Amino acid sequence: MDINLLPIGYTKLRKRDTKFYQVQTISIYLLLLLIFVTSITVALRFLQTQQIKAAEANLQEFNLQVSSLKSKEASLVILKDRLTTIDQISTVPSKQRSVYNLVNGLIPPNLTLSFVSVDRSGNMLLSIVAPNFSSLDGLLATLGSTQKNENKITSTSLESFSRSRDGLYRASLKIVPK
Amino acid sequence: MNKEALQEFYQKNKIIIFPVLVAISSLILIVLIIYPQISGLINTNSTLLQVKQKSGFLEVKAQELQSLDEVQLQKDLGVALNALPSNQDYLEVINIIQGLLNQNAFSLQTLQFGQGDNTAGKPSFIVKMEISGPKSALNQLLTSMESTYRPMRLASIETNSPKQGSSTINATVAVNVFYSPLPTTLGSVEAPLPILSDRDQELVTTLAKSVSLVAVGNVSVSVLRGKTDPFE
Numbered sequence: 001m002d003i004n005l006l007p008i009g010y011t012k013l014r015k016r017d018t019k020f021y022q023v024q025t026i027s028i029y030l031l032l033l034l035i036f037v038t039s040i041t042v043a044l045r046f047l048q049t050q051q052i053k054a055a056e057a058n059l060q061e062f063n064l065q066v067s068s069l070k071s072k073e074a075s076l077v078i079l080k081d082r083l084t085t086i087d088q089i090s091t092v093p094s095k096q097r098s099v100y101n102l103v104n105g106l107i108p109p110n111l112t113l114s115f116v117s118v119d120r121s122g123n124m125l126l127s128i129v130a131p132n133f134s135s136l137d138g139l140l141a142t143l144g145s146t147q148k149n150e151n152k153i154t155s156t157s158l159e160s161f162s163r164s165r166d167g168l169y170r171a172s173l174k175i176v177p178k
Numbered sequence: 179m180n181k182e183a184l185q186e187f188y189q190k191n192k193i194i195i196f197p198v199l200v201a202i203s204s205l206i207l208i209v210l211i212i213y214p215q216i217s218g219l220i221n222t223n224s225t226l227l228q229v230k231q232k233s234g235f236l237e238v239k240a241q242e243l244q245s246l247d248e249v250q251l252q253k254d255l256g257v258a259l260n261a262l263p264s265n266q267d268y269l270e271v272i273n274i275i276q277g278l279l280n281q282n283a284f285s286l287q288t289l290q291f292g293q294g295d296n297t298a299g300k301p302s303f304i305v306k307m308e309i310s311g312p313k314s315a316l317n318q319l320l321t322s323m324e325s326t327y328r329p330m331r332l333a334s335i336e337t338n339s340p341k342q343g344s345s346t347i348n349a350t351v352a353v354n355v356f357y358s359p360l361p362t363t364l365g366s367v368e369a370p371l372p373i374l375s376d377r378d379q380e381l382v383t384t385l386a387k388s389v390s391l392v393a394v395g396n397v398s399v400s401v402l403r404g405k406t407d408p409f410e
Binding site: 020024035062084086 | 192193196197200201203204207208211212215216218219222223225226229230232233236237239240243244246248251252254255258259261262295300317320321324325329331332333334335336337338339343352356358360361364365367371372373374377378381382385
């Protein structure tokens, strides 16, 4: 059997004190935790600053190294630029040479070319002397055939045609390449 | 209000005053220290990454530049600049054309220089020449012109035979000859280093061979230039 002889006021005071100590303990732990977090973040920030300084020093060093090799870099850049340009120009033959070589290869040996002209846009004019009409006709058929002209000719037109007293056929052709 | 009154007030309200003071201190710590530090950490971390990336890139670039053979590079550059000079270099063009005409048994009657027609979007000039030679070698001559080390492209051609059934041919040939001015700026330090591909290496080797062939050919041409001292 418990007999409480303590005054009621004292009991109230003790309860209040106990509650206060609990609140005080929690508050102190919270404060300590925050102080710990603060010190961690400050330490991390300090470490990061050191890392940045080291990285910037590295960057500066490599920057200087690259700058000291600037002439080598310039040579390489110019070399690459020249080679790319030369490659671009040299890879594809000119339209003019392509059409000239193609048509020259299609002319049969019994036909004579008296005049050939390929202008800057690649259009070709031919003056042909043929011993007979069939060879001229054969040439026109060849020039018009997509298989034989390698699909490089858009149109072939007969600009003029005549037969002279010596029995030779003279024709002027205009060839437009693709 | 004296000290005793303050103590009495605190004793009476300490259960509220203490946590409030701790909360205010915590807030001050969070607002003035923890938040700015964490925010700074996050922001600086991205800066650090950028600096490290840049540093890594420059390190690789410096290593690549150091590993380049300076002598070979200068030699290759010399070949490339010979093939595609920074200016018109008319004399070299005349030498090349003369050499090609000689190789194909053609003779040169006239030679004119003119404005280029901006083929391939590169600066160029026109060389127009009147030539005559064997009909059978004209195709080879045109092919040689377009495959010589100095980039040239046929612009126009006119041919006529002097006589019916003749084996010689007269031709007026115009070629676009290219050149390329040197770049005025070479980009920043951060610009990536160009890489010479196998195709580039192959091209340099071919050009070097062509240049040396023409250089050898030019020795015989230079013999025909006459006396070194015209007053002898």
